[in-house]
Amino acid sequence: xxxSIMTRSVREILTSPSxxxxxxxxxxxxxxxESKAGLTFLEVSDGSYFQNVQVVVPADLxxxxxxxxxxxxxxxxxxxxxxxxxQGGKQAVEVQAREVSLIGAxxxxxxPIGKQKMTHEYLRDFTxxxxxxxxxxxxxxxxxxxSMAIHDFFQQRGFIWLHTPIIxxxxxxxxxxxxxxxxLDLDKPPRKEDGQVDFTQDFFASGVxxxxxxxxxxxxxxxxxxxxxxFGPTFRAENSHTSRHLAEFWMVEPEMAFADxxxxxxxxxxxxxxxxxxxxxxxxxxxxxxxxxxxxAIIDTLRAVLDNPFKRLTYTEAVDILKKSGETFKYAVEWGxxxxxxxxxxxxxxxxxxxxxLTDYPKGIKAFYMKLNPDGKTVRAMDVLVPxxxxxxxxxxxxxxxxxxxxxxxxxxxxxxxxxxxxDLRRFGSVPHAGxxxxxxxxxxxxxGMGNIRDVIPFPRTPGHIRI
Ligand code: ATP
Ligand code: MN
Numbered sequence: 159x160x161x162s163i164m165t166r167s168v169r170e171i172l173t174s175p176s177x178x179x180x181x182x183x184x185x186x187x188x189x190x191x192e193s194k195a196g197l198t199f200l201e202v203s204d205g206s207y208f209q210n211v212q213v214v215v216p217a218d219l220x221x222x223x224x225x226x227x228x229x230x231x232x233x234x235x236x237x238x239x240x241x242x243x244x245q246g247g248k249q250a251v252e253v254q255a256r257e258v259s260l261i262g263a264x265x266x267x268x269x270p271i272g273k274q275k276m277t278h279e280y281l282r283d284f285t286x287x288x289x290x291x292x293x294x295x296x297x298x299x300x301x302x303x304x305s306m307a308i309h310d311f312f313q314q315r316g317f318i319w320l321h322t323p324i325i326x327x328x329x330x331x332x333x334x335x336x337x338x339x340x341x342l343d344l345d346k347p348p349r350k351e352d353g354q355v356d357f358t359q360d361f362f363a364s365g366v367x368x369x370x371x372x373x374x375x376x377x378x379x380x381x382x383x384x385x386x387x388x389f390g391p392t393f394r395a396e397n398s399h400t401s402r403h404l405a406e407f408w409m410v411e412p413e414m415a416f417a418d419x420x421x422x423x424x425x426x427x428x429x430x431x432x433x434x435x436x437x438x439x440x441x442x443x444x445x446x447x448x449x450x451x452x453x454x455a456i457i458d459t460l461r462a463v464l465d466n467p468f469k470r471l472t473y474t475e476a477v478d479i480l481k482k483s484g485e486t487f488k489y490a491v492e493w494g495x496x497x498x499x500x501x502x503x504x505x506x507x508x509x510x511x512x513x514x515x516l517t518d519y520p521k522g523i524k525a526f527y528m529k530l531n532p533d534g535k536t537v538r539a540m541d542v543l544v545p546x547x548x549x550x551x552x553x554x555x556x557x558x559x560x561x562x563x564x565x566x567x568x569x570x571x572x573x574x575x576x577x578x579x580x581x582d583l584r585r586f587g588s589v590p591h592a593g594x595x596x597x598x599x600x601x602x603x604x605x606x607g608m609g610n611i612r613d614v615i616p617f618p619r620t621p622g623h624i625r626i
Contacts, residue, residue, distance in 0.1 A: 163238055173397035175251035176241055183211060183237040183253055184261075186290060187229055196224055200312035202235060205295050208443035212252040213237050225260050232264030232271060232290070251440065260599045261282040278613050285626055293451070297614055301602055305389070308410055308435035311429055320379050320386040324373030324393075326443035328576065329367060334394040336367035337405075346374060348365060367391035371595060372411050373492065374527070374580055375403075375557060380413035380591050381583045389598075397621050401610045402499065404548065404599060407621040410447040413593035419529075419538045419555040420590035423515050426542050426551050427468045429596070431511070434460045437605050444606075445458050453607025458607065459545060460571040472518040473497075473536070476505055483509070496523040502541075514543045526566045527553040527580075540594070547604050553594020 165182040176580075185204035196217040215226060216375040227236065240528040244254075251416035252286045266272065271287050273274055288294040289604050339362040342348065348356040352354040353536065357365040372388040392409040412425065438445060438460060438475040449456050471479075480491040480501055488500045497516075506514045518531060519539040528537035557563040563584055567574050574581070612618040617626050 164416070166205045167206040168202065168209070170209045171211050171241060171253070172207055172209055174401055177243055179241050181239060181241050181253060183213065183235075183239070185235065185548075187231055187233045187235055187264075189231060190229055196324070198222075200229065200235070200237075202237065203290075207374060208292070208447065211250065211617075212243075213239065213255050213258070214252055214299060215255045215258055215495075219255065219258060220351075226258065228260055228263055229258075230264050230266040230269070232266075232269045234261040234264075234387045235259065236261055238358075258593070273444070274351065275438075280612065283625075284610060284619070285385065286610060289616070292447060294613075295600065296441075296447055297602065297606060297608065298616065299573075300441050300444055300606060301495075301598075301614070303437055303440045304598070304601060304605065307433050308387075308389055310434045310436070310488045312385075312479065313386070314414060315383040317387045318379070318383055320372075320376055320388050321449070322369065322375040322390065323365050323371055324391060325362075326369040326375075327364060327366050328369075328374060329365060334370045336370055337393050337395045339366050355502060370394050371409065373413065373593060373595065374592065376411055376413040377580070377583055377591065380415045380593065381587070381589060384414070384416075385414045399621060401497075401612075402600060402603070404611055404615060404618055404620060407611075407615065408598035410596045410598060411593060413591065415589045415591045416579065417555075417592045419540060419592055420516060422555060422594060423468075423540055423542075423551055426515070426553060426594050427513075427538070428595075429540070430551075431464055433601065434464055434605065448604065448606045448608075452609075453497055453546075456605075456607040459607075463544070466512050467540075468513040468515050468542070470515045473520065473539075474514050476501075476516050477510060478513075481506065494520050494522060497541075497549035502543045503545070506543040506548070507545045511545070513545075516541050516543065523568075526570050526572060527556050527563070529557045530562055530566065542594075544604050546607065547600055550600045550604060551590065551594050551596045555592040557592065558588045558590050560582055560588065 163180045163182045165184060168185065171181065183202055185202040188201040188203045188210050190198060198215040200213040200215060204454060220531050234260045236256050237253060239253050239259040242254045244250055244252040259388050270284050272289050289298055327338050348359045350356045364428045370392060376386055388411045391406060393406050395405060438543065445457055474493065475618040477491055478495050485504060486501050491501060517540045518536040520535060521530060521537045524537050526541045528539050530537055538555035540553050541549050544550045557566060560581055563581060567577060599611050599614050603611055606614065608614050612620060
């Protein structure tokens with residue numbers, strides 16, 4: 159094997175062809191086609207690019223009769239050849255092979271990712287192989303571009319990327335049901351005199367959980383360093399069987415000192431626009447594919463979001479609109495209810511036809527840490543709602559007054575003891591501050607038009623389901 163030949167990714171070959179140069183291609187056969195002229199055409203994918211590279215295999219290769227018949231969809235191959243101007247109209251460049259080696263065979267009789275039309279549901283049984291399809295490799299590349307765009311946005315604005323813990327000692331972060339983390343013997347856990355499990359004998363000498371949000375810890379750093387953000391895995395043990403909930407998902411949580419709710423909402427809006435712009439710019443082939451195969455309106459929707467300011471109104475105004483709409487909802491609307499996704503989607507899809515930022519929710523349906531308004535009934539919360547999804551971002555200005563926060567903690571029946579550190583942030587140089595959480599998979603759903611959140615994360619975890 160001549161070592162001097164450069165390996166180039168399919169992306170490199172197709173986006174910056176070097177006609178006449180020798181090249182090595184490594185990947186998986188997507189399709190094989192024999193032409194009447196006695197040639198074989200291979201479409202080879204390596205996942206780097208939406209398109210495959212066409213490899214032309216001439217019949218005079220020494221192993222043409224022995225090895226080429228063994229190549230099937232899914233086989234891995236190594237090709238040595240030359241980049242040449244393509245004869246067909248589909249792409250500018252193709253690879254004229256002079257050596258084709260089968261690296262790993264793939265038996266078409268049992269390969270689950272054949273050429274037949276496969277549904278997203280079917281592919282959920284093959285989370286290890288679905289990245290070999292156009293849809294799932296496109297989603298993985300979009301996730302990658304979005305991840306980097308998240309960092310770009312915050313880094314350009316002076317935010318510090320903060321790594322908050324995954325195992326947390328906070329037993330009420332206010333955002334959802336938690337998964338317990340323990341090394342106790344579940345068959346015979348140590349018990350206290352009153353019969354309760356004795357977590358003082360557990361690994362951390364106390365009960366701990368997987369985090370539902372890095373916000374509280376992010377506040378500590380915002381109240382020291384100004385502007386921070388987290389981007390990491392988040393866990394919620396809620397038994398939600400919907401197309402928008404996972405038990406393990408990724409969340410982006412900026413937190414800003416000296417910021418109020420208006421500034422928070424503006425950052426959220428600018429942030430979403432930045433992310434959509436990045437995908438439209440860097441993933442044009444993927445977006446065209448999602449438009450053709452997943453959601454015909456997807457590119458228009460994203461462009462409309464880029465071009466128009468988000469609609470802002472209060473929860474109370476939204477409830478009025480919903481009540482007067484004449485629409486029959488599954489859950490009746492009354493002031494004080496937690497809006498359901500049918501209500502959120504009605505507002506963003508039917509009433510405003512744009513993303514909506516709802517603010518000032520009733521305190522009873524929001525977490526303890528949100529800043530109480532002078533009316534004593536509502537808090538400085540905000541949710542960003544987008545078409546097709548409903549809530550994509552939840553945020554708030556935080557309660558920065560120690561006595562009000564303490565009163566809210568007590569009012570909600572929580573223990574203040576474990577939250578002393580959090581109250582300290584209000585005791586020692588308290589500042590107004592605000593932040594929000596963007597669900598990364600909801601963002602990917604919004605951007606791609608994919609209907610089910612299980613299909614936009616590589617290995618989904620939902621109640622009753624964990625495969626790999
Ligand atoms: P929802 O009401 O939709 O269940 P939430 O109000 O519980 O969401 P927040 O605590 O505000 O969610 O979390 C911030 C963001 O994280 C949400 O706006 C959403 O984008 C995302 N998110 C929340 N729960 C989940 C989940 N189970 N799976 C995926 N994303 C989630
Ligand atoms: Mn929320």
